[in-house]
Amino acid sequence: MPKVGVLALQGDVREHATMLSQAGAEVSLVKRAEQLDGLDGLIIPGGESTTIAYLLTTSGVREALGKKIKDGLNVLGTCAGLIMLSSGIEDGRSDQWSYGAVDVVVKRNGYGRQIASFETDIEVKGIGDVPGVFIRAPRVVSISSDVEVLATYDHGDGVHPVLMRQGNAWGCSFHPELTSDSRVHELFVKSL
Amino acid sequence: MSSSNNSKVGSALVKRGLADMLRGGVIMDVVNPEQAKIAEDSGAVAVMALERVPSDIRRDGGVARMSDPQMIQEIQATVTIPVMAKARIGHFAEAQILQALDVDYIDESEVLTPADETNHIDKWDFTVPFVCGATNLGEALRRIGEGACLIRSKGEAGTGNVVEAVRHLRTINAQIRRLQTADASELFSLAKDLQAPLPLVQEVAELGKLPVPMFCAGGISTPADAALVLQLGAEAVFVGSGIFKSEDPIRMARAIVEATTHFQDAHVVAKVSTGLGAAMRGAETATLEQRLAERGW
Numbered sequence: 131m132p133k134v135g136v137l138a139l140q141g142d143v144r145e146h147a148t149m150l151s152q153a154g155a156e157v158s159l160v161k162r163a164e165q166l167d168g169l170d171g172l173i174i175p176g177g178e179s180t181t182i183a184y185l186l187t188t189s190g191v192r193e194a195l196g197k198k199i200k201d202g203l204n205v206l207g208t209c210a211g212l213i214m215l216s217s218g219i220e221d222g223r224s225d226q227w228s229y230g231a232v233d234v235v236v237k238r239n240g241y242g243r244q245i246a247s248f249e250t251d252i253e254v255k256g257i258g259d260v261p262g263v264f265i266r267a268p269r270v271v272s273i274s275s276d277v278e279v280l281a282t283y284d285h286g287d288g289v290h291p292v293l294m295r296q297g298n299a300w301g302c303s304f305h306p307e308l309t310s311d312s313r314v315h316e317l318f319v320k321s322l
Numbered sequence: 323m324s325s326s327n328n329s330k331v332g333s334a335l336v337k338r339g340l341a342d343m344l345r346g347g348v349i350m351d352v353v354n355p356e357q358a359k360i361a362e363d364s365g366a367v368a369v370m371a372l373e374r375v376p377s378d379i380r381r382d383g384g385v386a387r388m389s390d391p392q393m394i395q396e397i398q399a400t401v402t403i404p405v406m407a408k409a410r411i412g413h414f415a416e417a418q419i420l421q422a423l424d425v426d427y428i429d430e431s432e433v434l435t436p437a438d439e440t441n442h443i444d445k446w447d448f449t450v451p452f453v454c455g456a457t458n459l460g461e462a463l464r465r466i467g468e469g470a471c472l473i474r475s476k477g478e479a480g481t482g483n484v485v486e487a488v489r490h491l492r493t494i495n496a497q498i499r500r501l502q503t504a505d506a507s508e509l510f511s512l513a514k515d516l517q518a519p520l521p522l523v524q525e526v527a528e529l530g531k532l533p534v535p536m537f538c539a540g541g542i543s544t545p546a547d548a549a550l551v552l553q554l555g556a557e558a559v560f561v562g563s564g565i566f567k568s569e570d571p572i573r574m575a576r577a578i579v580e581a582t583t584h585f586q587d588a589h590v591v592a593k594v595s596t597g598l599g600a601a602m603r604g605a606e607t608a609t610l611e612q613r614l615a616e617r618g619w
Contacts, residue, residue, distance in 0.1 A: 139583050140346040140367065161584065176343050177367070178403050184365035185583050188576075210343070223362070223402055238402055244426035245449050247336045250329035262324070265339045266404065266426070284325040292324075308339050 132170040132322040135160040137195075139185035141177020141210060145307035146315075153315040155322075163194035170322045171204040174211030176265070176305050179238070180223055182210055199231050204298045206318045212236060212301035213268050220271060231299035233274035234291070240269020241285060252304065254281045254293055257313045262292065262304040270294070270303065280317075334471065337451035340404065340426065341472035341535040344368055344558050348548070348579050349537070351375050351562040354393070355400040361565075364575035368404040368426070370560065371397045376433045376480030377563035377602065380612065386434045388416040391423055398424070406453070411618050412438025414447070421450045427472070429453045430465075432617035433479045433562075442618065445469030455539065457490045457615050459497035460516035463526070464619075466534055467519040473532055475556065476615040477540015480563050482604030484541045484550065486615060491538060491554045501527040540615070543568070543601045545581030545594050552585035569599030 131154060136146045138159035150157045150173070160166060172195070174182070186192040199205055199215075207215040216228045218235035241248070244266055252262035262283070270291045273279070281293035283303075292303040293314070306314035330336075347367025352358040353375060361369045373389045374382065388409055398405045404426035409416035411430055416437075420428050430443050432455055445452040446469035455476035456462035462473045475494060477487030497516070504512055504527060513523040525533050538556035542548055543564030551559060559582055561575075568574040577594035584590035607613075 138346075142342040142345060144345075145342065161587075177345075178343065178347060180362060180403055181347055181365045181367045181579070184579070188365075188580055189583070221402065243424050244340055244404065244451065245421065245424055246331060247340065248326075248329045248331045249333055249336055250324060250326065252324045259324075263335055263339055265336060265343060281324065285329075286326040305339060308335065308342065 131156045132319055133158065133168060134171040134173065134319065134322070135165065135169045137172060137174045137182070137191075139189060139191070140181045141175040142305070142307060143175050146173045146175050146208075149307050149312045149315040150319065152312040153319040155319045160191070161189060163189075163191050166191070166194055166198050166203070169203065171206070171318065172198075174205060174207040174214050175307070176209035176211065179210040179213040180226065182214060183227060196229055199229055199299065202298050204318070204322055205231065206300040206302065208302045208305055208307060209265065209267055212303055213238065215299050215301050216268075232294060232296045232301040233277055234270045234294065234301065235272040236268035237271045238268055239266045240271065241267050250283070252281050252283060252292060254314065254317070257317060260306060260311050260313055261309040262306075263308045264304045267303045332449035337471040338534050340451060341453070344404070344537075345535055346583060347558050348575075348582050349406065349558065349560045350565055350575060351560070352397065352566070355396045357566055358397045358401045360572055361575060362401045362403050364572060365579035366403060366575065367558070368406055369397060369401060370406045370408065370429065370562075372408055375563040375566060376614070377482070377567055379433060380480045388413070388419065388434070391419065394420075394423055394425065408434055409443070410434040411436040412441050412443060414443045417443050417448060421448055425450065427451055427453055430470070431455065432476060432614045436617050442468050453537070455615070455618060456494065458493045459526070460518045461619065462494060462532060462536070463516065463518035463522040466522055466532070471534050472537065473534055474537040474539040474560055477538065477542070478607055478610070479540045479614050481541050481607060481610065482543040482564060482567070482602040483607055484543070484547045486607060487538050487541045487551055488554065490615070491551060491556060494536070495555055498526055498531065502530050542578070543604065545577045545591050545598075548578050548581045549585040549591045552582060558582070563602050567602035573598055574601070
């Protein structure tokens with residue numbers, strides 16, 4: 131059974147843990163650097179990216195996780211997690227940093243503030259329609275050809291990738307963990 | 323490819339979802355863009371924009387109302403994190419204005435002077451989600467029945483005294499445990515005692531928790547207070563006067579953020595509590611002229 135951690139500094143950690151269990155993973159929560167050891171995968175959950183970035187730094191997890199990702203640790207970031215894994219951020223804080231593991235530029239709150247948050251069906255390559263919940267979601271505004279696109283969404287003002295993968299790093303604009311459908315998590319767990 | 327033809331805004335899932343994203347975080351009261359910036363710099367998950375923090379509202383007296391839209395907009399322009407704002411209990415026109423301003427969450431709050439002594443706002447009418455305070459389970463479920471997507475235990479705002487927050491959290495927890503031990507036929511009578519909608523009572527009995535996230539507010543003024551209420555089951559904290567009425571707001575803000583994340587690790591909480599300077603002065607609840615928690619029902 132693959133061992134998958136959920137970064138538990140802030141955000142919707144519990145939902146990811148539940149989904150991972152359903153998807154057949156052994157789940158642990160990560161708040162300290164040494165808890166990254168021995169993991170086959172890690173999820174960076176939804177939450178506030180500025181808060182998660184702040185707490186990654188103060189907890190000392192920031193460098194350790196960066197090194198693990200470079201060394202091939204499989205990571206899936208949803209919403210704020212995608213922002214943390216991206217290579218560039220628009221409309222963020224001027225000092226906002228990210229790991230650069232998925233070569234995309236994301237625009238924070240790229241679909242609007244909370245009033246514009248929405249749910250819709252998202253067709254994912256290989257598994258079909260899954261419910262997609264977008265909450266103050268980041269919008270992918272540019273993407274390298276090295277990134278494999280697993281799902282796109284047309285918001286009426288252009289088509290954007292919403293689920294993508296570059297080698298060991300996966301990014302998702304929406305929140306598969308907020309639904310009862312665990313197939314996106316299964317896709318990630320099966321790849322480990 | 324998927325398209326926006328079948329997309330839906332303002333659903334319960336989307337509204338509750340933002341509350342889920344705030345879990346494990348600290349929502350800080352701020353009265354101007356400078357404070358909002360400090361809050362974001364210190365790791366706040368959201369800010370509550372208001373003209374006066376509760377301790378000043380207590381001091382000044384008079385009618386406390388929704389904040390000036392200009393002040394809310396200045397704060398929205400300053401930070402990237404969600405911006406919440408308060409409407410008076412029952413004042414749906416203030417809530418309409420806040421929705422028009424595109425705030426991310428509305429707090430129908432007992433800290434402001436109530437506008438309706440019988441009815442709370444019909445929150446199902448809005449696309450923007452609402453948070454409401456509660457002192458017990460019945461009150462929490464009545465607010466959820468009206469469409470609240472997030473409950474905060476009320477505590478006693480502006481006192482710097484955590485005792486009421488603890489009372490309200492423990493009361494809600496105890497009442498939830500009581501529902502869990504009841505058999506199905508007892509739930510009808512328990513719903514009547516709680517003065518709460520039966521379907522929600524049945525849902526809580528099944529889930530063992532509220533159907534929406536439960537945060538804590540009212541009187542949190544140290545990292546230890548945050549660690550206390552998180553261990554009592556709160557999923558995030560609202561800090562009002564506790565930060566910007568302390569001696570060193572930046573250090574206090576950072577310390578409460580770290581204590582909220584590492585609430586189960588007393589070594590971390592000890593470290594961030596060290597040499598913080600004075601917390602806000604605080605007030606003994608027995609000496610208060612006005613109990614804000616008694617507003618709303």
